[in-house]
Amino acid sequence: MTDKILEKFTRKRKQALKYPQKYLSVFEENKKELFHYIEHGCVVRGNVENEHLPFLPWELFTTEIQISADYYAIEAQCKYLQNSQFSIQLVGNCLSYAYLDCILSYCRLKRYVTRFGREHERAILSANVLYLVMAVILQQPERAEHIFKLLQVGYPKNWIIRSKSHIGDFIILLFDAVKGGKQLVPIVDDFAYADIVARWDTDDLQELTGYLTQLCDDQVAQVASPPSKMYFEFDNMNWQFTPYAALLLLALRAERGLPNPDFSHPGFGNITQLLLEEPVAPVEDELLSQLLACIRDQGFDEEALMNA
16 A cells, blocks of 8 residues: 555545534434325325335335445544444434335345346445444344345345445455355456455464454555445445445454454454444434334334345
């Protein structure tokens, strides 16, 4: 990583402190859409017909739930930049909206073939893979398994929008290597992190430090790159300055009782200290609680949907 790349990354870090205010109006306006659903039991756009398999009302959300997850992610990142610590409340709220969005996405995509006779490729944003990391960091294993199921099924079917970054692939394939049964193979040529996935449980802390440095250096370079480079995971306001890929590797090792180095990086500071010692229970803001009550009254059952 060159000094010039790090300098550009640092400038963007300072700009990120203004991200929550930039997105606040979108977040507030979106609340009206969710309150409409709670009051009327349907999205503002109304129902959509399909002769092969009728849509349930809560299948018709598009960006409404994602916007709330995005806002909490942006807020959480801002707090992290200000004090080098996670805001557990903000990360937890982000994950709760994101988790619901992942369940709904899985339901829609599984039913898409019946409705339209083909897979819905490029339906999931590349950055959404990072919600799996949030679930692992907060030590919410059931949510992690459900989010991973969406990615596990969708990765070989090209449900996920392809990025020129391999970090999203790394997150999916690392989780699969550690907890998913090693069922997945890279769908990209010359996968950049094959060695890390294969050696994630190494006892050599110097080797591990090299892997962590590689992941962090690559993230810094991708954040510093222009959007034309197509590193979709890091061209938005949500994820650029939090070292989620490196954190996933550390968190999965810690979960298995493996030693981790006290690792710092010039772009992110001390990363090891971000690991949590205790699980964090799922949280919901009042709006999400009301929304969940509404869609459950309409037959939404996450366990049944994920096991269908």
